[in-house]
Amino acid sequence: MKAWKTMVAGAMSVSVLAACGGGDDGNEAASGNNNGGNTNETAENNSGNSNEGNSGNNGGGEGDVSGDITIWGWNVAAASMELAVEGFQEQYPDVNVTVEDIGREDVYDRLTVGLAAGGSGLPDVTLVETDRLDNYAAEFPDGFVNLSEHGFDEHEDKFVDSKVEAMKNDDGDFIYAPWDIGPAAVFYHVPTFEEAGVDPESIETWDDYMDAGEEILSATDSQMVPVDIAADDALFRMMLNQQGAYYFDEEGNIDLTSDEAVQAMSAIQEMEDRGLVQNTDGWDGTVTATVNQTVATVPFGVWYSGTIMDQAPDQSGDWGVFKLPAFEEGGNRNANLGGSDLAALSSSDNPEAAVAFVEYFTTDEEAQVAALDEYGIFPSLTEAYENEFFAEEDEFFNNQPIWEMFAEISEGIPAANYTSDYARAFRYSSDAQADALLQDTDVAEALQTAAEQLANETGREIN
Amino acid sequence: MATTTKKKRRWLTPKTAPYLFIAPAVLLFIIFTVYPVISSLLLSFQTSSGGESEFVFLDNYIRLFNDPLFYKALSNTFIILIVQVPVMLMLAVLLAVLMNSALLRLRSFFRIAFFMPAITALVAYAIVFMIMLDENYGLVNYVLSVVGIEPVSWLNDPLWAKVSLMIAVTWRWTGYNMVILLAGLQNISNDLYEAASIDGAGKVRQFFSITLPQLRPILLFTFVLSTIGTLQLFDEPFILTDGGPNNATLTISLFLYQNGFQFFDFNYASAIAYVLVIIIAILSWLQFRVAGDRDE
Numbered sequence: 001m002k003a004w005k006t007m008v009a010g011a012m013s014v015s016v017l018a019a020c021g022g023g024d025d026g027n028e029a030a031s032g033n034n035n036g037g038n039t040n041e042t043a044e045n046n047s048g049n050s051n052e053g054n055s056g057n058n059g060g061g062e063g064d065v066s067g068d069i070t071i072w073g074w075n076v077a078a079a080s081m082e083l084a085v086e087g088f089q090e091q092y093p094d095v096n097v098t099v100e101d102i103g104r105e106d107v108y109d110r111l112t113v114g115l116a117a118g119g120s121g122l123p124d125v126t127l128v129e130t131d132r133l134d135n136y137a138a139e140f141p142d143g144f145v146n147l148s149e150h151g152f153d154e155h156e157d158k159f160v161d162s163k164v165e166a167m168k169n170d171d172g173d174f175i176y177a178p179w180d181i182g183p184a185a186v187f188y189h190v191p192t193f194e195e196a197g198v199d200p201e202s203i204e205t206w207d208d209y210m211d212a213g214e215e216i217l218s219a220t221d222s223q224m225v226p227v228d229i230a231a232d233d234a235l236f237r238m239m240l241n242q243q244g245a246y247y248f249d250e251e252g253n254i255d256l257t258s259d260e261a262v263q264a265m266s267a268i269q270e271m272e273d274r275g276l277v278q279n280t281d282g283w284d285g286t287v288t289a290t291v292n293q294t295v296a297t298v299p300f301g302v303w304y305s306g307t308i309m310d311q312a313p314d315q316s317g318d319w320g321v322f323k324l325p326a327f328e329e330g331g332n333r334n335a336n337l338g339g340s341d342l343a344a345l346s347s348s349d350n351p352e353a354a355v356a357f358v359e360y361f362t363t364d365e366e367a368q369v370a371a372l373d374e375y376g377i378f379p380s381l382t383e384a385y386e387n388e389f390f391a392e393e394d395e396f397f398n399n400q401p402i403w404e405m406f407a408e409i410s411e412g413i414p415a416a417n418y419t420s421d422y423a424r425a426f427r428y429s430s431d432a433q434a435d436a437l438l439q440d441t442d443v444a445e446a447l448q449t450a451a452e453q454l455a456n457e458t459g460r461e462i463n
Numbered sequence: 464m465a466t467t468t469k470k471k472r473r474w475l476t477p478k479t480a481p482y483l484f485i486a487p488a489v490l491l492f493i494i495f496t497v498y499p500v501i502s503s504l505l506l507s508f509q510t511s512s513g514g515e516s517e518f519v520f521l522d523n524y525i526r527l528f529n530d531p532l533f534y535k536a537l538s539n540t541f542i543i544l545i546v547q548v549p550v551m552l553m554l555a556v557l558l559a560v561l562m563n564s565a566l567l568r569l570r571s572f573f574r575i576a577f578f579m580p581a582i583t584a585l586v587a588y589a590i591v592f593m594i595m596l597d598e599n600y601g602l603v604n605y606v607l608s609v610v611g612i613e614p615v616s617w618l619n620d621p622l623w624a625k626v627s628l629m630i631a632v633t634w635r636w637t638g639y640n641m642v643i644l645l646a647g648l649q650n651i652s653n654d655l656y657e658a659a660s661i662d663g664a665g666k667v668r669q670f671f672s673i674t675l676p677q678l679r680p681i682l683l684f685t686f687v688l689s690t691i692g693t694l695q696l697f698d699e700p701f702i703l704t705d706g707g708p709n710n711a712t713l714t715i716s717l718f719l720y721q722n723g724f725q726f727f728d729f730n731y732a733s734a735i736a737y738v739l740v741i742i743i744a745i746l747s748w749l750q751f752r753v754a755g756d757r758d759e
Contacts, residue, residue: 112724138512139727230619230708279619281597288600423725434709438619453531 066094067350069124069357072111074104076306077127077180077340080371087367088360095353108132115140119347124354128176130166130339131418131426137175138420145344148173150355155363162415163380167341175343177362180371181380182301182338183409184238185321187308190398192222192296193320200322206239206267209325213276213296222296224276226289227268230434231282233426234337235299239264242324242335246416247425254462256429256451257444263327265436265443272437279437287311299324301337302406306376309396320398321405334412339380378406385410421458428453507733516730523734533735535710536718539625543714544693547629552685554633555640560674562641563648574645577638589702592631593618596703621711624704628712631699636692640685647681648674683754687747694743715739 073081078101085097100123102110107126114122115136128136137144152174156164159178167176186209188200196219198212213224227235240246245260255261271277278295280286289295291312298304308319323333342362344354361367368379369387384390385407393399419425428450435446451462475483507523509516527533561567562574580588595602596617604614617627655673664672675682697716700706706713706721715735723732 109724112727116729135727231705279598279616281593281599281618285597285599294599421726427721427725430707431709434707438621438708456530457526 065092065350065352065356067353068096068098069348069350069353071097071099071125071127071357072102072107072123073099073127074102074107076375076377078102080367080375080377081127081361083370083374084361084364084367087364088357091360092353092356095350095356097357111136114347115143119143119345122345122347124348124350125342125344125357127179127340128343130163130341131422133166133176133341133343134418134420135423136343137169141169143346144175145346145348145351145355146173146175147177147344147355147358150359152177152355152359155359158363158381158383160380160382160410160413162336162413163339165415166418176341177343177358178380179341179362180303180339180377181410181413182303182336183378183406183413184241184299184301184335184337185323185406185409186297186299186325187290187304188297188320188322189222189293190318190320192216192220192293195220196296200320203322203325205329205331206325206327210267210271210274210276213271214274216296217275220296222293223278224296225271226278226280226286226295226298227272227433227437228282228286229272229277229279229437231430233430233433235268236261236264236429236433238299238324238335238337239267239327241337241414241416242332243327244332244414246418247422247429248417248419248460249463250417252417252419252460254425254451254454254458254460256425256432256447256454257462261447262444265433265447267327268433269436269443277437291315301339302378303338303376305397305402309376316396317398319396320400321402323405323409332412332414334409334414336410336413336416372403378410380410382407382411421454421460424457425454503733503736506730507737509730511730523731524738526731527734527738532710532713532718536713536715539710539712540694540696540714542625543629543632543696544690547632548686548689548693550629551633551637551689552640552682554637555644555685556675556678556682558637558641559644559648560670562645574642578642579638580635581639583635585698586702588635589631589699592627593703596627618704619708621708624708624712628696628699628703631703632693632696635699636689640689643685644678644681647678651677679754683750686754687750690746690750691743694739694746715742 071078071081078099082099085099088097089095111122111126111128114120146169155177156174160181163178163181167174167178169175186203193200193216196212196216198215203209203212209224216222216224225235237246240260243260243264245255245258247254247256249255268277278289280289286298287307290298290308305321308315312318324335326333342358344351344358348354363381365381365384365387368381368384369389371377372379372384373389379385390403390407391401392403393401394403432446432450435441435449436443454460455462508518508520510519510522511517558577562570562577567573596604598604598614598616598619601617603617608614615623617623651674655677656669659669659673695716696714697720700712700714700717701720704712706717716739719732719735719739722728722735
């Protein structure tokens, strides 16, 4: 009896203490800080980070959807959503929207912890990169609102084909709404090419690319391509994707030992052997190499255009874009790198409002073109490609109509199956790249090791 | 009425009061330490997929002991431990002796200067190191190039990446250990040194015959502390190298984090955590056995 009372007294004193401490945790808005030094592959990277103030909310008006919703995003992606709030509120005047600009890694950490805790401390809508979608959907199948149940299926035809599949769960329902896509191309420094007398139009295959690289190297001392060898296999993924391959095949079997994979990694190894690769440290290293032109080209997703404009405003007109070289003449030159999407969380108090925002933002042409125009975030909404903005020649990019070109690339991107084990595959593939480039391991052998490690941990079959 | 007064008296007797005072701490300890410890032990015996958990007993541990990456992480951690900890402690002893010297001026300035790294914000310091060690644009390689030495691939070469980590950790923790050792030095009676000099022992002899033996318990303490710290090494590899290149700087804690928070395999991560705890317990016990107070 006595012991029992002591316990109760103790518990009470603790609850009093806890009540004093009180308060809401984990929901404070953080200002944008991105670039933890890791790989960042969406337009969301640009360190320029203007953040419009929240446009005034009006309480009045009709509409059956109402309430407050909070959205998590980072950098320019958050800013783009902020831009769209006004248009959204014209349709849904009773919904208050707060966009919180949190660092990219922070969004993921908080999302993971919140979902693992059964949905506490989470926003109503969140941004997630395309290659991480399956990871979350598989681990937390009840964490997200099933958008198909809210009629999202009617929008299916409005998006780039390769994007749509990645949005669905195993039952074919939309869990995510597609937003931006990362059509890949090669950004090149025009004066460097001119000095070496290389015509970018003549580069059609990766062999041409390497020959051009050698000419440029001997004429200007600029290396051809930056690769963050130990940490990021972006070039490898673009090469896989353009060949219609990826880490996994459609059935989810490990495809790292495919002929396409060996061919891609061998090409990168050859570039390294010929002295064309500059080993850059992380994102900042790549940007520095670009701005200082110690590299003549950067094969990356469309989002890199925003970074160049932002980091080297004085180099307007010095940059051009050509499509990724193919592996053989006439081969596919379209690939994707990165991209991100929106999800509504089922822990939301206002799921209707959350879904309404997701639907409005991803399917509204104006909102999407504004995000591209202001922040260089490229839509996967094909309707938007008809907008006159796409036909314009871009002054910064050597007066090329680059947006039209990226739209064309987008529509030709082969689909990729990222799977719930993408994070692991990315890790081991980057390890294989480090092995092949830094330690001169045989490419097939390095990829085999990666595939076996992956099979060991995931229980998936190797093709 | 009578019963209530009786109860009231019982609530706050000199016997119960101490329990009430420690109750908050005990309860918080139970909620934030005991509960997670037990819960993660249970987690380590399960696997989960698609939100459903299944009890698999030792499967996670069996998988761990068959995982080449685990051994890689283990060997990386031990290489860092074996090379870095002794070097750091030797440096710390030397610095402590210097700081303790009567000849030194501006003593408190130096003490603070050496201690500062230990209280510097971790991310800030790691990012500064990252910038300095950048292969193409870093300050360190620039200085080397001025002297005519080839640039070193500090963070991208398996060997140099380990060296960079060790340098960073040493920079951060030497001053901290120095302060602890300094406190130990000041407890050594001056009589011993006086007696020794009367007997004709030089400074070096005094250091080896008086200072080091007298410091033994403090040295053991810093040694155990540094060992545990190194076994749990996470921040530096996480920010500087992310375990790369090709897992050359993957430490056990980083391996645990990646499995838990990047691959969402909390069960496997819990198993790693338990193995790490057991390793730390065994090592600490060994250290006390080998270097502990033999007089007892």
